[in-house]
Amino acid sequence: MSRELAKTYNPGEVEDRIYDFWLKGGYFHAEPDSKKKPYTIVIPPPNITGQLHLGHAMDETLQDILIRWRRMQGYSALWVPGTDHASIATEAKIVEAMRAEGITKEQIGREAFLKRAWAWKDKFGGRIEQQLRKLGVSCDWERERFTLDEGCSKAVREVFVRLYEKGLIYRGERIINWCPHCKTTISDAEVEFEEKDGSFWHLRYPFKDGSGYLELATTRPETMLGDTAVAVHPDDERYKSIVGKTLILPLVGREIPVVADEYVEQDFGTGVVKITPAHDPNDFEVGRRHNLPVINVMNEDGSINENGGKYAGMSGLEARKQIVKELDEQGYLVSIEPIKHNVGTCYRCHSTIEPRVSKQWFVKMEPLAKPAIKAVREKDVCFIPERMEKVYFNWMENIKDWCISRQLWWGHRIPAWYCDDCGETVVARTAPDTCPKCGGHHLHQDEDTLDTWFSSALWPFSVLGWPDKTKDLEYYYPTNTLVTGYDIIFFWVARMIFSGIEHTGQVPFHTVFFHGLIRDSQGRKMSKSLGNGIDPLKVIEKYGADALRFTLITGISPGNDTRYSDERVEASRNFANKIWNASRFILMNIDGKEVPNELPRTLSMEDKWILNSFNNLAQEINDNLEKFEFGVAAQKLHDFIWDQFCDWYIEIAKIRLNGTDEAAAQQVRQVLVWVMTRTLALLHPFMPYITEEIWQSLPHTGEALVMAPYPAYDEKLHFAEDTAKMESIMDAVRGVRNRRSEMNVQPSRKTVLHIATAKEDIFRAGEEIFKRLAYAANIEVAPSFSLDGAVTIVTPDAKIYIQMNELVDMEAEKKRLTKELETAQRGYQNAQAKLQNEKFMSKAPEKVVAGVRENSKKLKEHMELIQSSLDALK
């Protein structure tokens, strides 16, 4: 076969073709196999409304590396893909699209709305999956899931009913976070605090008995409409006498008591707090302790309701203005103080959250959190990096009940029915026909849906078939590794852990790998508002998926953020091109020849050296992947391929390839093919496309690299002696190149090298290497030479003379040698100081002492050789 290969790698031509090849081969599909060990990852399901961004790209790349690696190692590696219905985000988008058409969801009703939503899902749900494929991810697409599909929905209902029956789900009136824009509750985790400029209104409330006023301050004056008390600290001497007295609420006229409660901070403000149980979580608690009435003064859209008297109908802001104005007019406003304070906002739309009392469904968290804390503490679930545990513990140990009902339509409808006849609440897996209490037939289902995260919390087992006892569940669960960003540790990771333990009796995964976030080249978070987002698909189009993948993992370390820049992708693209050209070189040299993919019987020094290096590499890559050190693994692969294989081995291989000895040429061809194909295997999880493409064109066994065995350390490839020899020669070559470069000798000018060494055999064997890589006309090797006026190079094992008298600047040469001597002397003295240090000798480990001793000896010899060169110049 003869193929003209382009000088540069063209990913666009390769990627789709290779991906199709993988799909046709069914390589990504996994089934339970008793002969194999399972390895499972479930994808963090992206939102159906979402577009692929760099965060996904990194997340998926890391998972794909793990899955491909384990698959090649012989595991039954399953990667379950899927998407999340993302109730609040999706519903917002659909409502927005409807607004463009001039319709609201209320107008069309629930059923029609859901019809639209599913149509939306069908239209856009596939988009992100197609985008994922472009990255080269090896998900088992036959098992694709959706959080709102039948199986997941069944799991959701099952969980809800079980928790309800255990008393861990309840419905009650509590203070919840209300988003007036999304018109739904959100959980505490979904509230983001933002520092904003605000005002502190100092007010005074009059005593009923006319004995004056009590001064207090508030940041939300409009909530006074719902005030049902004023509180002071029980130990506060200033106010002890007034506890129990009655105040008249200005503007409203309601009589409210002064209560004593420890919640009040004496040193803050005036030490007096107005209590609005319906609109502040702390006030709610105070209200409970003192049996205060709860007066809700707010509508769903944040406007004032009928409890607000004449302010009813005004928006929150309007009411605030009007109330402040009237308070001022009537002498109740003391002062206005500007302050900065944290305001809770909705994580989706960033509207200010209005806390208000409402009847909602909650999950009782404490009993669920306890075993989940234990599982992480006892390392049944390991966090990488470990420090993320602290964040988790801090949250779990202070956990509050989880508000799970949402006033949305797109989501899992709460499986609760209310009897219109007797008011009974029925929670069931399927819709009940009759009320179990009164036998009535008039039941209506709760209008609300569940928090999106309620279904994603079940993802690791719902996608495997739970609550049914499936083969998949038995074989693939618990899953092995969860890969995600540290930003969703509360939303998702924590909730999966307690859900897994509660419902399956097992942790959902044994390891959580937290990667960092990707920032822009200036270190800023990528966001729509900044417009600094990068479209991974455009990057792939320009540089290739492999280049993007490699960029996203080079230099990363667990849990730390990284910066994206085009320059870094270019570097990865260049690396891909380097590999491409190395393979082009090999293909060129085996073209038309029968080259088996096996090691030849005899191996040269350099063959053994490269095999030894490759072997160490295999060991290191496996070790680093076990430790999730992706950045280190990528670096090692890069260095081996570029520095060792291309820059040295291929260059040296040319000697035999272009020589007259056909047996030797065949030998080196085999080594090239052997090392290249296995290096491609090592690299495959990182850069799947180019490696598969090249591997297919080289002699190989097996039908696809994606299923080829992953190289591991092999004792038979350990060649210490030849590696040391090769290093000696490489040192000498580098030394000669260095000297020639310093002296500006043209590469075309070949010179004779006189090599004085005790290891004559080694250097004689390297003759051709010197000729090719060190511009030698030929070499002379002997224990010593007596040459005048030559430039000398001193390496650990040799002293090399280059005879170029006319080019030698004696003074410069002297200076250089003196400097080199000084460096060596410093090192030697350093080593000697250690060897003479009794404490070092007695306390340092044997290995370290031996190392220093060896080093000291070498430096001594080195110094002597330099000295002799210096002497020769005089």
Added chain:
RNA sequence: GGACGCGUAGCUCAGCUGGUUAGAGCGCUCGCCUCACACGCGAGAGGUCGUGGGUUCGAGUCCCGCCGUGUCCACCA
């Protein structure tokens, strides 16, 4: 208020349980279109590892203080 991360070459970052002379990519300088690759080859310059102490035979690495920077949690009306 609490917790955590980061501060290493001009830039972006590695550096695992402390152990010889601290690394890479990009950028820069010099020389090369050497028959795989100029998305390349060879060579080079460039670092008091934020700072002050401490532990140790030995600290970029461990401990404490400080400075700068970033993030998370809590939230005082």
